[in-house]
Amino acid sequence: MYKAYETGFRNQSLSFKEKFWGISFSYVLMIVILAAVGAVMLYSAANGNWEPWAIRQIIRFGLGLAVMSVLAFIDVRIFLRYAYLFYFGVLGLLILVEIGGHVGMGAQRWINLGFIKLQPSELMKIALILALARYFNSVSLQQIESVKGLIFPAMLVMLPVVLVLIQPDLGTALMLLFSAGAMFFAVGVQLWKFGVVLLGGVLSMPLAWHFLHNYQKNRVLTFLDPERDPLGAGYHIIQSKIALGSGGVFGKGFLNGTQSHLNFLPEKHTDFIFTMLSEEFGMIGAVFVILVNFLIIAYSFVFALRSASYFGKLVAIGLATNYFLYVMINISMVLGLLPVVGIPLPLISYGGTVIISVMAGFGIILAVNTNRNINIGKD
Numbered sequence: 001m002y003k004a005y006e007t008g009f010r011n012q013s014l015s016f017k018e019k020f021w022g023i024s025f026s027y028v029l030m031i032v033i034l035a036a037v038g039a040v041m042l043y044s045a046a047n048g049n050w051e052p053w054a055i056r057q058i059i060r061f062g063l064g065l066a067v068m069s070v071l072a073f074i075d076v077r078i079f080l081r082y083a084y085l086f087y088f089g090v091l092g093l094l095i096l097v098e099i100g101g102h103v104g105m106g107a108q109r110w111i112n113l114g115f116i117k118l119q120p121s122e123l124m125k126i127a128l129i130l131a132l133a134r135y136f137n138s139v140s141l142q143q144i145e146s147v148k149g150l151i152f153p154a155m156l157v158m159l160p161v162v163l164v165l166i167q168p169d170l171g172t173a174l175m176l177l178f179s180a181g182a183m184f185f186a187v188g189v190q191l192w193k194f195g196v197v198l199l200g201g202v203l204s205m206p207l208a209w210h211f212l213h214n215y216q217k218n219r220v221l222t223f224l225d226p227e228r229d230p231l232g233a234g235y236h237i238i239q240s241k242i243a244l245g246s247g248g249v250f251g252k253g254f255l256n257g258t259q260s261h262l263n264f265l266p267e268k269h270t271d272f273i274f275t276m277l278s279e280e281f282g283m284i285g286a287v288f289v290i291l292v293n294f295l296i297i298a299y300s301f302v303f304a305l306r307s308a309s310y311f312g313k314l315v316a317i318g319l320a321t322n323y324f325l326y327v328m329i330n331i332s333m334v335l336g337l338l339p340v341v342g343i344p345l346p347l348i349s350y351g352g353t354v355i356i357s358v359m360a361g362f363g364i365i366l367a368v369n370t371n372r373n374i375n376i377g378k379d
Helices: 003-011 016-022 023-044 053-070 076-081 083-100 120-137 141-145 146-164 170-186 191-203 204-213 214-224 235-246 275-304 310-334 353-368
Strands: 102-103 106-111
Touching: 003 023, 016 102, 016 353, 023 053, 023 141, 023 275, 023 353, 053 353, 076 083, 076 120, 076 310, 076 353, 083 106, 083 120, 083 146, 102 214, 120 170, 120 310, 120 353, 141 146, 170 191, 170 310, 191 204, 235 310, 275 353, 310 353
Parallel strands: none
Antiparallel strands: 102 106
8 A cells, every 4th residue: 555655755755955945934934923913912912911821822832833843844655654543543532532521611622631731623623634635545536436435534524523513612523524525625526416415414404403502502593693692692793893893994002902901802812812903903904914814825725736746735735724714714703704613713812732733734734845746646
């Protein structure tokens, strides 16, 4: 199975110097810029204090930067070789969460390691992409076009999705589904099969509604009509819209956001940090953050297109889609365009495992670009 790319290890390995100069430093610079914006906004969220969020975020970003740097220098064929091992290891962690995971904010999503609360569902976003890329790299187009050939990858997707839904974490489950969907589309799965899945999803909505938790039902109903409970379930999004509108074009100024600093805006350091940024720096600040994120996503897809490796292409497409979903869902959520599902804005929102997993994703994308001229070939 490994013959096609074990030969490549002997004949096509890059030196450290070649890998270093193959790194896209403009890509890294944009990541650092976003992290700097995040640290500044967390400083503001704490009313001009580095504690408790900003300094911890900087330390975690430093750790993430180290992880990204290490992964960026790894031969992409290593990711191919250990993709399944990583996937099933993370799947085991998800099962461990169900058995005795740490409970927080009404959900059981973490494993408490003492110095950090590990959220395996975040690691699964990377593990699933690597496993699917490994599988699709090993099969022919004829197998992909057959229903039988899609059973195994469908199982790879549904096992973690079900475990994440049990936690419950609807937002992460949807991200896993959509990232996987992008990869299924990229490998050439016929559109009618997507139509069948979509139709099945629509028809199962009444049943799915029955299994939603009460807070999840409230989020959907509040999304449809935020005014139905302005002091309860609708409070978050109403205050978010007020803060967004009050920022105007140029904002109220750093540390001068009234909605956030008078504590009208909830979760200002996590889910709604983009709202606080927009209030203090206005439309100019919001557009700047969106533009930098757009460039990171665009670079990631360009790296995918440039890769001579089919496995590398799929990995970069999957990871770029995953990052796009983070940004799109969070910003749409605070604008009231999507229900509030607890998806953070990467590098800007306060978080631990999210930063590490996102930075790891960037490192793998950089590795794909560094090894772009190496054709791994099919298994």
